[in-house]
Amino acid sequence: MKNIAISRRAFNSVALLAAAGLGAPSVWSQGKLEKTKVSIAVGGKAAFYYLPLTISEQLGYFKAEGLDVEISDFAGGSRALQALVGGSADVVSGAYEHTINMQSKNQYIESFVLMGRAPQIAMGVSTKAMPGYRDVADLRGKKIGVSAPGSSTNMxxxxxxxxAGLKPSDVSFVGVGTAAGALTALRSGQIDAMSNTDPVMTMLEQKGEVKIISDTRTLKGTQEVFGGPMPAACFYAHAEFVQKNPNTCQALANAIVHGLKWLQTAGPSDIIKTVPESYLLGDRALYLASFNKVREAISLDGILPEEGTRTALKALASFDPSVKADKIVLSKTYTNDFARRAKERFKA
Known part of the structure; x- marks a missing residue:
């Protein structure tokens, strides 16, 4: 009887473990997470630029991977990067080009899953402040709103x-965020032009408040502005963090690719139901019009194209003298290992 009781107890334990494995397949199959509590910094979470992050958070995909994520929202990507450098964040949901910028300063950070395959940034001039605008040269001496100085909107x-032959010092950049504050800054005349993300730019454009002069919200527009594919939002971290926490990075990549897969078939009503009400900026119809404009800019599978890394380097080196193209080792700015495994798992 004793042996039967032991074997029954053993059987029950195995059954429970198997059930746990079914409930959390990623944790079960990829080994123990080195870190279950992860702090993520993001600059302007309400923007469509970071929609995959919001979707994965709202639908519980991080929890499904055994992760407890704490997301801190900053005014712009450069502030989120500062949080990583300062040690208050483990991972940043931010622009890929920051990995290149930081390598030029001898700091190695690495992208490990892509969220955006186009920057989704449009630049427009205020029709009220600059009714006679002719070309980019007219911006000399003007105030240009960006999410935060040093962010991808600034880039x-x-x-x-x-x-157009202008240097950054020929204008004044003003940090305005990526939500209601950005709308107010343009409408109140605090700035003459703005480089920002959606839904802000579509809202201003549809009401005739800005004239768009550069647009990377579509793949075609991105090709015209950058001359090639330009990777945008991604998860990046110190290379050392990625090396020491492979299972944790895999779980983070899994959650994002799961969100990307969901976004491929999500309808407008699904998006409205999933994102926080405050993200709609008081206008559901315009929010959805913005989503339709940027939808193709969202990554399908989390994989960063090698050609895109070259486009980003060429763009940065063209206006930032501190970025020397021949000194940057692009292979150290990203890895697709985690995204490939996640893509295979979710058939993204």
Whole structure:
């Protein structure tokens, strides 16, 4: 009887473990997470630029991977990067080009899953402040709103200015965030032009408040501005963190790719039901119009194209003298190992 009791107890334990494995397949199959509590910094979470992060959070995909994520929202990507450098964040949901910028400063950070395959940033001039606008040269001496100085919205503005022969010092950049504050800054005349993400830019455009002069919200527009594919939002961390926490990074990549897979078939009503009400900025119809405009810019599978890394380096080196193209080792700015495994698992 004793042996039967032991074997029954053993059987029950195995059955419970098997059930747990079914409930959390990623944790079960990829080994123990080195870190279950992960702090993530993001700059402007309400923007469509970071929609995959919000979807994965709201639908519980991080929890399904055994992760307890704490997301801190900052005014712009450069602030989120500062949180990583300062040690208050483990991972950043931010622009891929920051990995290149940081390597030029001898700091190695690595992207490990892609969320956006186009920057989704548009630049426009205020029709009220600059009714007679003719070309980019007219921006000399003007105030340009960006999410935060040093962020990717600033980078796109710098690129547009440089092609017209203007330097960043020829204008004044003003940090306005990526939500209601950005709308207020333009409407109240605090800025003359703005480089920002959606839904903000579509809302201003549809009401005739800005004239768009550069647009990377579509793959075609991105090709025209950058001359190639330009990777955008991704998860990045110190290379050392990625190396020491492979199972944790895999779980993070899994959650994002799961969200990307969901987004491939999600309808407008699904998006409205999933994102926080405050993200709609008081106008559901315009929010959905914005989503339709940027939908193709969202990554399908989390994999960063090698050609895109070259596009990003060329763009940065064209206006930032501190980025020396011949000194940057692009293979150290990203890895697709985690995204490939996640893609295979979710058939993304």
């Amino acid at each position: 796109v503005a710098n690129l547009v200015l440089s092609r």
